[in-house]
Amino acid sequence: MLIQLPTNPLYAYTGGKPFNPAQPTAVFIHGVLNDHSVWILQTRYLAHHGWNVLAIDLPGHCKSEGTPHKAWRKPPTPSSPCSTR
Numbered sequence: 001m002l003i004q005l006p007t008n009p010l011y012a013y014t015g016g017k018p019f020n021p022a023q024p025t026a027v028f029i030h031g032v033l034n035d036h037s038v039w040i041l042q043t044r045y046l047a048h049h050g051w052n053v054l055a056i057d058l059p060g061h062c063k064s065e066g067t068p069h070k071a072w073r074k075p076p077t078p079s080s081p082c083s084t085r
Helices: 036-047
Strands: 010-013 025-029 052-056
Touching: 010 036, 025 036, 036 052
Parallel strands: 025 052
Antiparallel strands: 010 052
16 A cells, blocks of 8 residues: 655555454554565464454565655664664
8 A cells, every 4th residue: 555645655565455444453563674565474363363463575675665754765884873894
């Protein structure tokens, strides 16, 4: 499903089920360099067991338009908390 934002549409995977406002909703947000597919098993399970799920693609990732946040456009430096060194 596409969620219209002021800047660009945001894609959200729903686990193969339509959104039902009467059900509880779980929102899944992927990490840097990933997309909604990292949550595929969890979202499908919940969607088929009475939950709405929204596994969003952040801007510039997979099916969402836009530009990724500037912090995500360059690899980590040795002094950053994400560095593996």
